[in-house]
Amino acid sequence: MNRFVLSTGAVITAALVAVLMSGLGRDPKHIDSPLLGNAAPHFVMKSVGSAETIDIAKFRGKPVVLNFWATWCAPCWEEHPVLNETARAHPEVQFLGVVFQDEEAKIQDFLRRRGAAYPTVIDDGGRAAIAYGVGGVPETFILDANGTIVVKHDGPVSQEQLQSYLAEVVRK
Amino acid sequence: MILALILLLLDAPRATPLQGPALEQRTQEIASGLRCPVCQGLSIADSPSEMAVNMKAEVRSMLAKGYTREQIETYFVRSYGEFVLLEPKFQGVNALVWILPIAALILGAFAVRRVLRKLTAAPPSQPRVSADDPDLARVRELVKGATP
Numbered sequence: 001m002n003r004f005v006l007s008t009g010a011v012i013t014a015a016l017v018a019v020l021m022s023g024l025g026r027d028p029k030h031i032d033s034p035l036l037g038n039a040a041p042h043f044v045m046k047s048v049g050s051a052e053t054i055d056i057a058k059f060r061g062k063p064v065v066l067n068f069w070a071t072w073c074a075p076c077w078e079e080h081p082v083l084n085e086t087a088r089a090h091p092e093v094q095f096l097g098v099v100f101q102d103e104e105a106k107i108q109d110f111l112r113r114r115g116a117a118y119p120t121v122i123d124d125g126g127r128a129a130i131a132y133g134v135g136g137v138p139e140t141f142i143l144d145a146n147g148t149i150v151v152k153h154d155g156p157v158s159q160e161q162l163q164s165y166l167a168e169v170v171r172k
Numbered sequence: 173m174i175l176a177l178i179l180l181l182l183d184a185p186r187a188t189p190l191q192g193p194a195l196e197q198r199t200q201e202i203a204s205g206l207r208c209p210v211c212q213g214l215s216i217a218d219s220p221s222e223m224a225v226n227m228k229a230e231v232r233s234m235l236a237k238g239y240t241r242e243q244i245e246t247y248f249v250r251s252y253g254e255f256v257l258l259e260p261k262f263q264g265v266n267a268l269v270w271i272l273p274i275a276a277l278i279l280g281a282f283a284v285r286r287v288l289r290k291l292t293a294a295p296p297s298q299p300r301v302s303a304d305d306p307d308l309a310r311v312r313e314l315v316k317g318a319t320p
Contacts, residue, residue, distance in 0.1 A: 005279065005286070009276065009279050015268065015272055019265065032253055033253070035250070035251065101222045101223070125230075129226070130251060132251060133253070135252075136209075
């Protein structure tokens, strides 16, 4: 009977340790997105530098690169030229910048100095960021032509990464 | 003015819209159970970060529209996953986190009870040497000889 108690105890302890250990190797800042494979949350937001609003639903039918960023985020400066360049090279893909936790004047100034190859909207109150499960900036979502989220990229995206993501949605 | 409309993809609100102190109290309760995604183990009720403030505002706004705690948590889980809940739900692999420590405790208590019962019910110890053991006879002889 003692052997039974010991072996059962060992099994329970091993299972408990395995469950707890499974979290140790993970990057605490990385959040697995449950939105992958699901329809992208819908939003209508004000465009930076104009009174117009942009409805993400109007881009249905073409792949979309949705980039969450802010002017105070240094890695966002790093990836901005990559996004601009790729947006110019891929007119069949709609790029859209979503800025949150920022001021419109600063965004306009940033875009004037660093270029803007695609529209940018301002996420007042961070509601779109919450709906997309954004944990920090920059974060980039790739939507296929049906509006399904196929990629979530944390941190600045490189030219190579972006090209490989686009190859996935453009050929579909 | 900035327009931002997020379709919540949730059912219609199932509770009475809250306002005033009840709204604030309920917001605080629900926010205490939601993890701030940009902090280390802090709830959105405790974190001063802008992200947490925005998330708390979203909780308040949903309660004011009549959404239930379950609907609000479902909304955040849909965006961030189970990670956003400070207390994992009792389902799937998460259930092990609740079950295993309890099972270990029960098993430990069972093992301690068995050992205690064995100790209290153990018969008096029997001599391990027989009466005619030559060594014992020698010891008896020596003890006898040493007696004044």
